[in-house]
Amino acid sequence: MWWPCKDHQSDEPDSGVVIAVRVPDTLTNVSNGKLKKVITHSDHTKTWVWEVKNPINNYSVSMNIGKYVLIEDQYKGLGGPLTLNYYFLQDHKDSALVQLKQIKPMLDCFEHWFGKYPFYQDGYKLVEVPYLGMEHQSNVTYGNRFKNGYLGKDISTSGWGMHWDYIIIHESAHEWFGNNITAKDIADMWIQEGFTTYSETLFSEWLDGRIAGEEYNFGSRKRIKNDSPIIADYNVNASGSGDMYFKSAAMIHSIRMAMNNDDQFRQMLLGLNKAFWHATITTSDVERKMNSYTRFTLDKIFDQYLRKTTIPVLEYYFSVSGNKLVYRWTNAVDGFNLPLVIQTDMKPVTIVPKLNEWQEFTFPLGMINATQMQNLAKRFYIQLMEKKELVISSN
Ligand SMILES: [Zn+2]
Secondary structure (H helix, E strand, O other), X not given: OOXXXXXXXXXXXXXXXXXXXXXXXXXXXXXXXXXXXEEEOOOOEEEEEEEEOOOOOHHHOOOEEEOEEEEEEXXXXXXXXXXXXXXXXXXXXXXXXXXXXXXXHHHHHHHHHHOOOOOOOOOEEEEEOOOOEEOOOOOXXXXXXXXXXXXXEOOOOOOHHHHOEHHHHHHHHOOOEOOOEEEOOHHHOHHHHHHHHHHHHHHHHHHHXXXXXXXXXXXXXXXXXXXXXXXXXXXXXXXXXXXXXXXXXXXXXXXXXXXXXXXXXXXXXXXXXXXXXXXXXXXXXHHHHHXXXXXXXXXXXXXXXXXXXXXXXXXXXXXXXXXXXXXXXXXXXXXXXXXXXXXXXXXXXXXXXXEXXXXXXXXXXXXXXXXXXXXXXXXXXXXXXXXXXOOOOOO
């Protein structure tokens, strides 16, 4: 098969595509967008013509040919009625109906955090395929064997990942990060995979509460390798480390914890999808937009997590009796400025450690215990090194 096209993510056809696929008349072809017409030919073949109205990345264009049955539904969302069309093999219809119950809560969750589903005119589809799945725009493919988790396993090992179907949730979240917002260069694929992977944390939280989301995010950090930077070289068709999934999601969670204001964090995610609606962008576009929602600047935080493989270490000495905390960053990039919010028995306390430079903070009596300090390593993607004695040196 040969499809001449401009094979680059920086450019998408402004007004969509028309896809026409001719197959034996016993089969159905399902492609992106909405079915425009089916042409019957005299030689026992049919041409299925699909039309996408919106800009689409060319890797999203797909054809799925099989003996499908159509299951139709509708979602009443932020953009009005959204057509939900599901194509599954006849024998799998009952299993599919069970998994498909997750679609509407998922759309509720994603429209809440990310904004309106980006392709109302083209509808939402889920189509069975023999492989695991893929985020084809308005034509998400599914092969997760009708099991929750990732092929029946919880990728985070926290247990929470078994409450939903990984492929339905992950591939559908790409409609916002990947298909609505597309990285211009594959060097910046973290924009697509990082926010999409973070959607898994948000969906766990949506179903099972805040602790579930935090534990899912923390558990999935085990998959981070820190083998090479997430952002690769630009303009040479290079992609970065597989850490673009879980490490980017850990970074996004750390930024959320540092903001300590979920409404503002949500406004940031909504703002990204609005500002970059159907657009192709770069990391610096994301950074600039996110900076307008955070009290701290993100350049050093992006340098640390996206362009380096070291994990920042918070060295600290904590005296419970004296309620005194002495702290500094080591193993971090120059100017690393991630604020840490310590949840105490009373109000949250924000500290902004500096690289190699000790600072101290004295808590009111009885405000904090050692566990609350240790919890920092769960809420932020950092390592803790507690010093039992305070020996302040300059290196
Ligand atoms: Zn993905």
